[in-house]
Amino acid sequence: xxxxxxxxxxxxxxxxxxxxxxxxxxxxxxxxxxxxxxxxxxxxxxxxxxxxxxxxxxxxxxxxxxxxxxxxxxxxxxxxxxxxxxxxxxxxxxxxxxxxxxxxxxxxxxxxxxxxxxxxxxxxxxxxxxxxxxxxxxxxxxxxxxxxxxxxxxxxxxxxxxxxxxxxxxxxxxxxxxxxxxxxxxxxxxxxxxxxxxxxxxxxxxxxxxxxxxxxxxxxxxxxxxxxxxxxxxxxxxxxxxxxxxxxxxxxxxxxxxxxxxxxxxxxxxxxxxxxxxxxxxxxxxxxxxxxxxxxxxxxxxxxxxxxxxxxxxxxxxxxxxx
Amino acid sequence: xxxxxxxxxxxxxxxxxxxxxxxxxxxxxxxxxxxxxxxxxxxxxxxxxxxxxxxxxxxxxxxxxxxxxxxxxxxxxxxxxxxxxxxxxxxxxxxxxxxxxxxxxxxxxxxxxxxxxxxxxxxxxxxxxxxxxxxxxxxxxxxxxxxxxxxxxxxxxxxxxxxxxxxxxxxxxxxxxxxxxxxxxxxxxxxxxxxxxxxxxxxxxxxxxxxxxxxxxxxxxxxxxxxxxxxxxxxxxxxxxxxxxxxxxxxxxxxxxxxxxxxxxxxxxxxxxxxxxxxxxx
Numbered sequence: 105x106x107x108x109x110x111x112x113x114x115x116x117x118x119x120x121x122x123x124x125x126x127x128x129x130x131x132x133x134x135x136x137x138x139x140x141x142x143x144x145x146x147x148x149x150x151x152x153x154x155x156x157x158x159x160x161x162x163x164x165x166x167x168x169x170x171x172x173x174x175x176x177x178x179x180x181x182x183x184x185x186x187x188x189x190x191x192x193x194x195x196x197x198x199x200x201x202x203x204x205x206x207x208x209x210x211x212x213x214x215x216x217x218x219x220x221x222x223x224x225x226x227x228x229x230x231x232x233x234x235x236x237x238x239x240x241x242x243x244x245x246x247x248x249x250x251x252x253x254x255x256x257x258x259x260x261x262x263x264x265x266x267x268x269x270x271x272x273x274x275x276x277x278x279x280x281x282x283x284x285x286x287x288x289x290x291x292x293x294x295x296x297x298x299x300x301x302x303x304x305x306x307x308x309x310x311x312x313x314x315x316x317x318x319x320x321x322x323x324x325x326x327x328x329x330x331x332x333x334x335x336x337x338x339x340x341x342x343x344x345x346x347x348x349x350x351x352x353x354x355x356x357x358x359x360x361x362x363x364x365x366x367x368x369x370x371x372x373x374x375x376x377x378x379x380x381x382x383x384x385x386x387x388x389x390x391x392x393x394x395x396x397x398x399x400x401x402x403x404x405x406x407x408x409x410x411x412x413x414x415x416x417x418x419x420x421x422x423x424x425x426x427x
Numbered sequence: 428x429x430x431x432x433x434x435x436x437x438x439x440x441x442x443x444x445x446x447x448x449x450x451x452x453x454x455x456x457x458x459x460x461x462x463x464x465x466x467x468x469x470x471x472x473x474x475x476x477x478x479x480x481x482x483x484x485x486x487x488x489x490x491x492x493x494x495x496x497x498x499x500x501x502x503x504x505x506x507x508x509x510x511x512x513x514x515x516x517x518x519x520x521x522x523x524x525x526x527x528x529x530x531x532x533x534x535x536x537x538x539x540x541x542x543x544x545x546x547x548x549x550x551x552x553x554x555x556x557x558x559x560x561x562x563x564x565x566x567x568x569x570x571x572x573x574x575x576x577x578x579x580x581x582x583x584x585x586x587x588x589x590x591x592x593x594x595x596x597x598x599x600x601x602x603x604x605x606x607x608x609x610x611x612x613x614x615x616x617x618x619x620x621x622x623x624x625x626x627x628x629x630x631x632x633x634x635x636x637x638x639x640x641x642x643x644x645x646x647x648x649x650x651x652x653x654x655x656x657x658x659x660x661x662x663x664x665x666x667x668x669x670x671x672x673x674x675x676x677x678x679x680x681x682x683x684x685x686x687x688x689x690x691x692x693x694x695x696x697x698x699x700x701x702x703x704x705x706x707x708x709x
Binding site (some may be wrong): 122124125127129131132133135136137138139140142143145146149150153155168201202205207208211212215219221223224225226227228230231232233234235236237238239241243255284287291312315316317318321338341342344346348350374375376379380388391392395398399402403405406407410 | 436439440442443445446447448449450452453454456457460462464467489511512515516518519520522523524528529531532534535536537538539540541542543544545546547549550552553555573576577580597605606609610630633634635636637640641642646662663665668669672677678679680682686687690691698
């Protein structure tokens with residue numbers, strides 16, 4: 105596949121003439137082979153370890169919600185629900201923020217401000233997950249409890265999303281921390297997608313009398329739409345698999361509920377919390393199956409995102425720096 | 428000016444302001460997080476923190492010397508395992524990776540890059556902890572190396588690709604065999620870039636916690652044996668931050684600050700090296 109690399113096609117005259125050349129190439133190929141082997145081993149190991157649970161519960165595992173280690177009955181529905189709910193909540197906050205940053209930096213900001221702001225936003229990605237968790241426990245949750253939840257209740261308290269007592273650890277806290285964590289990824293990839301939009305798109309719109317915002321919204325953003333959706337899906341992939349911060353904030357309760365003020369659970373958090381205390385083989389196996397589901401879902405989501413991004417910026421390594 | 432035109436200009440101005448405000452909010456989030464970290468962490472840092480081991484729960488004093496040493500050892504061993512494989516794979520992708528196999532490796536690297544770190548953690552558990560029968564720092568290092576390799580491979584590839592093709596051609600024309608061209612000319616020219624990608628990789632794994640939960644496990648005492656459980660700063664932040672004692676919370680903030688400082692130092696060095704090399708192109 106030609107991906108626009110500067111490497112010329114191998115020529116017989118330059119390849120394989122020299123025994124050391126062949127050795128060098130074989131050594132590098134061997135190292136490169138380790139990655140596919142790793143993926144196969146990972147998948148095989150997960151499937152093998154999850155097999156007892158897979159054969160015992162079948163597809164019921166996905167939609168039953170009893171999680172009873174003592175009775176040996178396991179259903180992952182609450183975790184699957186919690187994973188999806190917290191990730192979608194995170195996207196709800198993160199997407200407008202990240203797209204705003206990307207649009208501002210590529211289209212409106214003064215030139216001298218671009219590098220510093222892009223750098224600072226990307227720095228959010230450098231903060232370790234466990235530090236986000238710590239900050240969430242001692243800063244974010246008290247803030248939500250004191251200044252966000254009461255007024256929110258005042259306006260939207262009648263909806264099913266804000267029922268029950270707010271203790272702190274909740275879907276809301278998990279969603280907000282996830283949102284902050286995925287903003288840098290979505291913003292960085294969106295920014296590169298928008299930069300890849302030809303300036304003739306902007307010029308054409310402006311030339312027809314569009315205002316600056318209309319040029320962005322009607323000519324630039326639609327051109328990069330596939331890539332922007334890809335960026336959002338990439339953020340979703342990050343949110344789905346995020347472990348530590350969510351484990352520390354989401355409350356870890358096997359429940360399905362609409363209220364974002366109540367504790368929930370995610371697949372990653374369940375593995376993190378229960379893996380070392382899994383006493384029976386079936387329990388362990390069920391946790392492996394949860395890990396397997398998480399793995400498969402993130403692989404599919406990431407592959408999808410990459411295909412979308414490639415459609416806009418074919419051949420360039422858009423976003424690879426941010427990952 | 429017609430009303431319609433006025434409205435369009437108003438919308439344009441409003442939206443421009445809005446995206447500016449959103450950018451400000453994102454930067455503000457960073458400032459608030461780092462600010463709290465510095466304020467809460469710095470007030471908890473003292474000399475004991477660096478040189479003493481943890482004391483029994485509830486007592487005052489004590490430090491996390493074991494976690495600092497553990498972080499260095501676990502990340503160091505992970506780098507020893509991960510860097511050669513990652514750099515070699517990156518070189519392969521840049522030098523020979525234009526065929527179908529190269530495409531597969533690239534795709535797999537991207538897939539593994541997006542794999543949740545907790546999944547890699549239980550994978551390392553099945554590979555090393557289960558057969559050995561006990562937790563070990565080595566298993567943690569392997570888990571971190573697995574996380575590191577795909578990222579190093581992709582960034583190394585990018586860096587090596589920046590080397591102008593004319594350099595390669597010149598070396599080949601002078602009669603250099605391909606392997607020497609690759610190592611002496613291409614890799615050497617891209618050396619700063621490759622080192623940068625290594626720093627970025629190490630920075631990323633230094634703060635990882637999830638893959639260490641069931642591998643390195645953590646350790647209340649000082650341990651320097653990689654075949655035994657070992658404490659790291661990230662595990663310390665998790666245990667102390669979620670624990671019930673005020674003294675633990677204090678140490679958690681301090682550990683978080685030190686961890687953050689370590690990660691920032693690595694990523695800023697990497698960025699600075701990259702910038703001084705490629706000018707303002709980024």
